Amino acid sequence: MPIEHRARISGPDGAHPEFAAIRLIALLPAGWTANLLECSGRTAALTFTVPDDLTATTFETALDEVLSAPPLRGWTRD
Secondary structure (H helix, E strand, O other): OOEEEEEEEEOOOOOOHHHHHHHHHHOOOOOOEEEEEEEEOOEEEEEEEEOOOOOHHHHHHHHHHHHOOHHHOOOEEO
């Protein structure tokens, strides 16, 4: 059974969290899905569904790697 994780990302002042969320979702590893929960100011909250054998630490590490991609420069996981 897949596991759900929630995460909030934040970006620099003036950044558009909606665009960052779309970019993030597009860069997710195979087998992952995401739903955008809300955007506010310079943050976006998402729910990720990942394979059940993925630990929380592995999820966080993989998400940080996605956030280090050039299209998401300046965005971090809160």
